[in-house]
Amino acid sequence: MRSRRAPLLIAAVVAALLTPAAAAAAAPAPAAQAVVASCSAAAWSGSAVYVGGNQVTHGGAAWRAKWWTQGETPGTTGPWGVWERTGTCDGGEPPIDPPGTEDFPVSQAQFNQFFPHRNSFYTYSGLVDALSAYPGFANSGSETIQKREAAAFLANVSHETGGLVHVVEQNTANYPHYCDTSQPYGCPAGHDQYYGKGPIQLSWNYNYKAAGDALGIDLLNNPRLVQTDSAIAWKTGLWYWNTQNGPGTMTAHAAIVNDRGFGETIRSINGSIECNGGNPAQVQSRIDTYLRFTSALGVDPGGNLRC
The missing domain is CATH 2.10.10.20 (Carbohydrate-binding module superfamily 5/12)
Structure with a gap:
């Protein structure tokens, strides 16, 4: 290996030739x-x-x-x-990333940058705690796919919550409308308790029942846990993302892992209202956020961005 230290003889010659004026000019500035x-x-x-x-x-x-x-x-x-x-x-x-997040594509610093105005309820640690419920989330396929999925999920929840600002649905007039009384288990927490909550705004008594059963949490009787426990809120978002087709034909997780594009994640979440020209402005809003997040993560967003 070549030494970075100049030979002593050369250094001595240079020093001898350097005039006082030159030496003063060469001296580093304060x-x-x-x-x-x-x-x-x-x-x-x-x-x-x-x-x-x-x-x-x-x-x-x-x-x-x-x-x-x-x-x-x-x-x-x-x-x-x-x-x-x-x-x-x-x-x-x-901020120091909590243990166990080494493989999650989004760091705590990036999360804070993505959501500078977020509600303090939506903590990074709560998201990290929720990852264990669905270990395949943002952890399947190539590094590119993993980063795309993390960006796609966070872009959609950002849209659903106004940048992780809203923990619950803002239109309180809708609250009594989310009880499907035809279900045998009814609405034991009250007909007006199954309004949208959490990062994907979980709503309807049957969704609280299904999510709770899948996660091992009694959300049917305790729906308010989704607005009081950050990890549980994030878990319900991941439950929908990883297991529910919604108005689409596949889960949002499958859409990214199978390279079907970000547009299919929109369809799975709110396709009946936004897709096929239903609300192009809302679709564009989701896309813009996704492109911003993928850019920050240094990953190509892929094709099929629209639905």
Whole structure:
């Protein structure tokens, strides 16, 4: 291996030939004054606008903006990005991926970047805890397929919840309409308790019964668990994604793993309303989010994006 250290003789000759003026010119410029961490700065806000030099606190650390920014989460922009970490506050550290997520294509930092305004209910740890219910999810096929599935799932749940903002259905007038009284088990929690909840807005008493049976959780009698327990909420989303065809002809999981395209995942979730020209704006919204997520994950989105 060639040494990176110059021979001593050459170094001596160069030093002898270097005049005082040249030496002064060659001397390194004084280092720029280090930015002092400001742990008293206001907490970062995804809706605020920051300019170069502004300081914030986030994730137990102090950060300085290098230039204008809005909606970019400190700790997710990388060493060449807009946010410069200037110190640790109160012993905090940036998010560390929980154990067992090494094979999940989306890191905690990426998750935070995907959903800068998310409701605190939708935790990354809750999603990680839910993965054990369906180990084939985002873990089947090539690395490309795995990244596409993670992006497709998160894009669809982002659309369903307004960017993981809404935990429950917003139209309360619909709440009494989700009880199918023809089912032998009825609606023991109350006729108005089976409204949309969670990342894919699980609704109807028969879906709570089926999801609960599959997951080993009594959701028929305790439907509110989907809006109070993050891991259970994520599990119901994965239950639908991995096991239900919905209005489509295959599960969303099968659509990605079998390379049928993102459009088929839309059909499986809300195809009866959005597909075949039903609501092209909603379809485009889902596609735009999917393309943004696949780009962030560095993976080609594949074909058949529409339904």
